[in-house]
Amino acid sequence: MFKIAVDAMGGDNAPQEVVAGIEQARDRMQDVEFVLFGQLDKVAPLVKDQTRITLVQADEVIEMAEEPVKSVRRKKQSSLVLAANAVKAGEADALFSAGNTGALLAAGIFIVGRIKGIDRPALMTVMPAFGGPRDNFVMMDMGANAENRPTHLYQYGILGSFYANNILGYDQPRVGLLNNGTEADKGDQVHKEAHELLQAGSDKELLNFIGNVEARDILQGPADVVIADGFSGNAALKAIEGTALTLLKLMKESIMSAGPLAKLGGALVKPALKNMQERLDYSKAGGAVVIGVKAPVVKAHGSSEAETIANAMGQIEAMLHADLITKVQAFVNEHADDLVARSDEKNAD
Structure with a gap:
C-alpha cells in the first residue's frame, strides 16, 4: 500500500477542491492511502468518507505570494513542510501540492532531498x-x-x-x-x-x-x-x-x-x-x-479543480508502481563517471 502526503491547504481552491480530488482518486485507486495535512477545522468537514484518508493538523499555511525558501524555513508547522517531512521520514512515499511552486521546489530539494549525482x-x-x-x-x-x-x-x-x-x-x-x-x-x-x-x-x-x-x-x-x-x-x-x-x-x-x-x-x-x-x-x-529528488514530488496548478488533482494522484501512483526514483538512482550510480566527470570538466572550463 502506497501513501501520498498531501498539502491540503495549497492552491487557490484549497481545501475544497483538494479534498474532493483526493476522494475521487481514493475511489479509483485501491492500493493508495492519502495523508492530508492542513487546518482540520477547515479540512475535516469536507471529507465525506475517511476510508484510506488520514488527517493531520497543520497550524500554518504557506501562501501563494510568500518568498519560497524563507517560508519553508520559518513555517515548520505549515501543511507543506509537515507533508514533506513525512516523506523524508519514510512515513509517506510521495508529496503533492497545488500551492506555492517555489515553496514546493524548496521543500522537495531541501527536505525530501536531491538524488546524489543530480546537480x-x-x-x-x-x-x-x-x-x-x-x-x-x-x-x-x-x-x-x-x-x-x-x-x-x-x-x-x-x-x-x-x-x-x-x-x-x-x-x-x-x-x-x-x-x-x-x-x-x-x-x-x-x-x-x-x-x-x-x-x-x-x-x-x-x-x-x-x-x-x-x-x-x-x-x-x-x-x-x-x-x-x-x-x-x-x-x-x-x-x-x-x-x-x-x-x-x-x-x-x-x-x-x-x-x-x-x-x-x-x-x-x-x-x-x-x-x-x-x-x-x-x-x-x-x-x-519535481524530478531529481528522492521521492515523487508533484505540483498541480494553483487553480486546479478536483478532477485535475485526481489525475495528478494517478500520475503519482504510476511513478510509484514503476519505482521510477529507484531506477533513476541506480542509473545515476552506474553512470556516475559520465555524469559527474562531465560536470567537473565543464565547471572547470
Missing part, C-alpha cells in the same frame, strides 16, 4: 503533441531554475528519457534541445555545449538525442522529450497557454457576433472545439513533477 532538480510536465507518432511529450525545465549549465541540460535529457520510458511507455524516447534553430551551432554557449554533451550521451547510448528543436514546432511532436533551461521552458509554456486561450476566445467571439447562420454552424462544431480544448489542457495528464 539541479527540474520541473517537468507532460504536453500534448498534435503530430508525430505519439500523443504527448515530456518537457523540462519548466521554471525551477532560471539559469542552467550545459551539464544540467544533459542530465535533464537522461531524467526526461527515464520518465518517458517508464511512465509513458515510450521505447527509446527522442530527446530534443529547445533552441533558436535546428542547426547544431545555434544558440548561446550554454546551448552549444549542451548539444555536444547530449550528442556524446547519444553516441554512448545513454539517451536518444535527435538535435535541436524550435519552439514553433514542439506541439507538432518532433521529440518525445524537450529539454530547456528554466527561463526558456517557462516562457514557452506560458506562450502556448496564452495562445491557446486567445484562439479559443477569438473563435467563440467570432461565431457569436457573425449572425444566426454562424451561430448554427458554431453549434455544429461545438463538440469538435470542446475536444480541441481538452487536448490543449495539459493538466489532463496530471501535474508538474
Whole structure:
C-alpha cells in the first residue's frame, strides 16, 4: 500500500477542491492511502468518507505570494513542510501540492532531498503533441531554475528519457534541445555545449538525442522529450497557454457576433472545439513533477479543480508502481563517471 502526503491547504481552491480530488482518486485507486495535512477545522468537514484518508493538523499555511525558501524555513508547522517531512521520514512515499511552486521546489530539494549525482532538480510536465507518432511529450525545465549549465541540460535529457520510458511507455524516447534553430551551432554557449554533451550521451547510448528543436514546432511532436533551461521552458509554456486561450476566445467571439447562420454552424462544431480544448489542457495528464529528488514530488496548478488533482494522484501512483526514483538512482550510480566527470570538466572550463 502506497501513501501520498498531501498539502491540503495549497492552491487557490484549497481545501475544497483538494479534498474532493483526493476522494475521487481514493475511489479509483485501491492500493493508495492519502495523508492530508492542513487546518482540520477547515479540512475535516469536507471529507465525506475517511476510508484510506488520514488527517493531520497543520497550524500554518504557506501562501501563494510568500518568498519560497524563507517560508519553508520559518513555517515548520505549515501543511507543506509537515507533508514533506513525512516523506523524508519514510512515513509517506510521495508529496503533492497545488500551492506555492517555489515553496514546493524548496521543500522537495531541501527536505525530501536531491538524488546524489543530480546537480539541479527540474520541473517537468507532460504536453500534448498534435503530430508525430505519439500523443504527448515530456518537457523540462519548466521554471525551477532560471539559469542552467550545459551539464544540467544533459542530465535533464537522461531524467526526461527515464520518465518517458517508464511512465509513458515510450521505447527509446527522442530527446530534443529547445533552441533558436535546428542547426547544431545555434544558440548561446550554454546551448552549444549542451548539444555536444547530449550528442556524446547519444553516441554512448545513454539517451536518444535527435538535435535541436524550435519552439514553433514542439506541439507538432518532433521529440518525445524537450529539454530547456528554466527561463526558456517557462516562457514557452506560458506562450502556448496564452495562445491557446486567445484562439479559443477569438473563435467563440467570432461565431457569436457573425449572425444566426454562424451561430448554427458554431453549434455544429461545438463538440469538435470542446475536444480541441481538452487536448490543449495539459493538466489532463496530471501535474508538474519535481524530478531529481528522492521521492515523487508533484505540483498541480494553483487553480486546479478536483478532477485535475485526481489525475495528478494517478500520475503519482504510476511513478510509484514503476519505482521510477529507484531506477533513476541506480542509473545515476552506474553512470556516475559520465555524469559527474562531465560536470567537473565543464565547471572547470
